[in-house]
Amino acid sequence: MIEFRQVSKRFPDGTLAVEDFSLVIPSRKTTVFVGSSGCGKTTILRMINRMIDRTAGSIEIDGEDIVGLDRVKLRRRIGYVMQNSGLLPHRKVVDNVATVPLLNGVPKREAHARALELLDTVGLDRALANRYPSQLSGGQQQRVGVARGLAADPNILLMDEPFGAVDPLVRAELQHELIRLQRELDKTVVFVTHDIDEAFLLGDQVVILQKGGVIVQKGSPTEILTAPANEFVADFIGATKGKRALHIDRRDGRDVVLDSEGRAAGVLVEGSAGTGEEVPT
Numbered sequence: 414m415i416e417f418r419q420v421s422k423r424f425p426d427g428t429l430a431v432e433d434f435s436l437v438i439p440s441r442k443t444t445v446f447v448g449s450s451g452c453g454k455t456t457i458l459r460m461i462n463r464m465i466d467r468t469a470g471s472i473e474i475d476g477e478d479i480v481g482l483d484r485v486k487l488r489r490r491i492g493y494v495m496q497n498s499g500l501l502p503h504r505k506v507v508d509n510v511a512t513v514p515l516l517n518g519v520p521k522r523e524a525h526a527r528a529l530e531l532l533d534t535v536g537l538d539r540a541l542a543n544r545y546p547s548q549l550s551g552g553q554q555q556r557v558g559v560a561r562g563l564a565a566d567p568n569i570l571l572m573d574e575p576f577g578a579v580d581p582l583v584r585a586e587l588q589h590e591l592i593r594l595q596r597e598l599d600k601t602v603v604f605v606t607h608d609i610d611e612a613f614l615l616g617d618q619v620v621i622l623q624k625g626g627v628i629v630q631k632g633s634p635t636e637i638l639t640a641p642a643n644e645f646v647a648d649f650i651g652a653t654k655g656k657r658a659l660h661i662d663r664r665d666g667r668d669v670v671l672d673s674e675g676r677a678a679g680v681l682v683e684g685s686a687g688t689g690e691e692v693p694t
């Protein structure tokens with residue numbers, strides 16, 4: 414579990430990017446931060462592995478304040494995947510994936526064998542292992558980025574708009590791949606996106622943020638869809654404009670979750686509003 418307690422971040426130039434942010438991120442679930450540009454998503458994410466240090470409050474991982482942990486070791490035990498894959502262009506795919514284990518002292522042969530297994534895990538052909546990142550498609554590069562994030566077998570995986578730069582079809586493929594992976598790997602995933610549909614698809618817990626990292630609403634997708642906290646959320650999730658991909662409709666006396674084509678994605682169990690409980694239809 415990751416716990417933020419009244420965390421703030423003021424950058425040296427005076428910008429207060431995050432103010433008084435408190436949140437519990439449960440283990441082995443996916444928590445998604447969603448909000449418009451500049452609201453503090455990346456700053457909050459990067460404070461978890463101390464790429465950015467908070468200026469007030471505390472952040473604990475499994476009850477331990479991260480301020481007392483070695484920054485480099487902390488970073489190496491937390492997976493990190495970013496938008497443009499962040500791969501080293503002059504290193505082959507296999508070496509990119511093996512980077513952190515090698516830094517952690519894993520022998521080269523072992524690190525490479527593990528890297529090849531990880532290519533399988535993220536659905537990439539091992540034949541790509543000896544290519545350079547520029548010889549891969551955008552979607553393939555993102556998969557390599559995910560494999561690299563998983564290489565040290567971290568309990569926590571931070572993902573900052575990892576699918577933001579790929580086309581919509583590849584993006585949908587990668588999203589479903591992540592859902593599959595998460596079922597298999599059971600990590601604590603913290604995911605940042607601008608895209609509310611992506612947030613609802615991937616998140617067990619969705620956190621809607623406004624400027625300064627202010628939490629406007631948090632809850633399961635069902636909780637947010639059934640009871641948007643205010644007009645900002647209703648507008649953000651498109652509830653007022655009929656543009657939402659996922660929405661709730663009442664059919665035969667039951668609340669049914671429908672996708673954009675009107676197909677039922679689930680039924681809210683009677684009396685479950687507020688618990689996030691859903692049953693498949």
Ligand SMILES: Nc1ncnc2c1ncn2[C@@H]1O[C@H](COP(=O)(O)OP(=O)(O)OP(=O)(O)O)[C@@H](O)[C@H]1O
Binds near residue numbers: 425430454
């Ligand atoms: N190094 C920095 N120095 C000063 N201000 C910064 C710095 N990094 C970020 N900020 C500011 O902090 C605020 C939050 O930035 P952050 O990158 O966390 O937002 P975000 O929600 O991730 O945005 P985006 O979706 O555009 O990536 C913004 O106002 C940004 O300009």
